[in-house]
Amino acid sequence: MRTTARPMILGDHVFTEDGAFDGMIGGDATVAEGVELTLKGMVGGDLLVEAGAVVRLTGMVAGDTINRGGSVIADW
Numbered sequence: 001m002r003t004t005a006r007p008m009i010l011g012d013h014v015f016t017e018d019g020a021f022d023g024m025i026g027g028d029a030t031v032a033e034g035v036e037l038t039l040k041g042m043v044g045g046d047l048l049v050e051a052g053a054v055v056r057l058t059g060m061v062a063g064d065t066i067n068r069g070g071s072v073i074a075d076w
Contacts (some may be wrong), residue, residue, distance in 0.1 A: 012045070031055050031070065047072075058073070 012027035020038040028045035031037050031053040038056040039047075047061045051069030058075045065072060 006041075022059075033070075 007023040008026070009023070010026045013025050013027070014018070014030045014032060015035055015037050016032045017023070018036045020040065022040040024042045024044065026044045028048060029039070029043045030048040031050060033050040034052045035050075036054045036056075039059050041059045043059070043063070045060045046063035047055070047057075049055050049065070049067045049070035049072055053057045053070035055070065056073045056075055057065075
């Protein structure tokens with residue numbers, strides 16, 4: 001599992017491999033099909049969770065969380 005600590009991404013981002021993210025995404029974040037992600041940071045736009053993806057959310061999403069058949073586990 002790869003961890004990306006405290007980066008800032010100005011636009012949209014697509015997560016295509018398992019891991020953890022602790023930083024800020026200025027736009028939308030998409031978690032691709034089958035990917036497991038722990039999201040500790042902040043998403044400035046929407047969070048899109050594709051089919052079969054698993055997101056453990058301990059951070060903040062400013063926009064909407066759109067679940068397209070995955071799992072979102074809120075852990076505050």
